[in-house]
Amino acid sequence: MTRASLPPALLLLGPTASGKTASALALAQRLPVEIISVDSALVYRDMDIGTAKPSAEERACCPHHLIDIVSPQENYSAAEFRADALRLMTEITGRGRIPLLVGGTMLYFKALRDGLSELPGADAAIRREIDAQASAQGWPAVHASLARLDPEAAARLNPGDAQRIQRALEIVRVTGRPLAESYARREMTPPPFNLLSIALAPSDRGVLHQRIADRFEQMILAGLIDEVARLRAHYALDTSMPSMRCVGYRQAWAYLDGEDDLDTLRFKGIAATRQLAKRQLTWQRQFRDDWPQLIELDCLRTDLANAVCAAALTLLES
Incomplete structure (x- = not known):
């Protein structure tokens, strides 16, 4: 079976603050898609502000999957993501719709497309x-x-x-x-889908950095510190858990422990988010070299949503 004869699945990837959510919702208005989150932080319940989780109104626009599926006390691996994503993609295709995988956890995208290494479980x-x-x-x-x-x-x-x-x-x-x-030692079973990839990247890294700073400030104003305090009160958490290592959460934890003041929290949170974006873009450069069908778009363009929709239609028609 050729790649083109497989059922399609759209992949929309990009660094934090690149406009993925708005672009995905624009696609949902034009195509019969269901969104599968590719984000290692959105899987956690009650972690809303620091993860920039889509709002209830945004999620009501079309079905969303792999959001709020585990407790912050639990681990969620790339292997679990791959199994869940492939199951959901099959179900969505069976409903006559198109899976749209959206996020910035590049390891999950790589696991989905290229398979998984045979690594030991946690000890x-x-x-x-x-x-x-x-x-x-x-x-x-x-x-x-x-x-x-x-x-x-x-x-x-x-x-x-x-x-x-x-x-x-x-x-x-x-x-x-x-x-x-x-x-x-990698499992190389390819997914039974035609993966059509769109990547968002900034033409000016400085503009993305400013977006990141502005968004982190909005998270603080929206109650990020109170959110982390509620999580600590409700769950048995510690800083070794993947949920509390998420950007923003580990900095707010240090603030609540009295290790940092608010200015330091802000500085460290913005710096960590910029480092995250840098790592995400490094992954994307590798994807661009290894995935010949990938279309890359400037996430700073003013018509980004329309450009993403046009690219998706081009990929689906090719």
């Missing part, structure tokens, strides 16, 4: 040991431990990137082999 004992080292010595020291075991993996990670350092060190310790070797 609670090793994670506790790593977290204990981090608490006593700091994450740069944990990064140094990873460098001694796997210099190549450590070189690709920022010494302060706690989540990725923990997972990389965990995999290396569990498997006894370099991270690159583990990732090379």
Whole structure:
């Protein structure tokens, strides 16, 4: 079966603050789509402000999936996303509609399209040991431990990137082999869909940075700190959990613990969001090289929604 003969699925990816939500809703007005969120933060219930979760009114415009599906106390993996997304894509196609996958978690897009590496599951004992080292010595020291075991993996990670350092060190310790070797053991079953990809990227990184700063300020004004306080009161959370490592949440947590003042919260939150956007754009550059059918659009153009719709129609008709 050729790629073109497979049922279509639209992919709309881009960095934070690039206009994905508005573009997806514009597509929903013109095409029979159902939206599948590709966002590792939107899966969590009660995390609305800091995740820029679509409002109830926006979600009422067309069906949305993979939003509010797990507790902030739970983990949600790329493997779970791939299984859920493929199931939903099949169901949506069966209803005579088009799956529209929208988000900025590039690992999820890659897992969907390229398959998954055969990686070990979480090892609670090793994670506790790593977290204990981090608490006593700091994450740069944990990064140094990873460098001694796997210099190549450590070189690709920022010494302060706690989540990725923990997972990389965990995999290396569990498997006894370099991270690159583990990732090379990949499940290569292609999805049974014609994946039609549109990527949003800024022509001026400075404009995107200003958007990020403005949006983070709006999140603070909308009650991000109170949201994190409610989460801490309602759930048994700690800063090692993926939900509380999300950008904005870990900075608000530090503020509530008295570690930072409001200006520092604002500075760190904006800086972390800009770093997130930088990582997302790095992924997209790789996708642009590896995915020949991908259409890239300037997310700063004033007619972005119309441009996205035109690109989607072009892909569907090709």
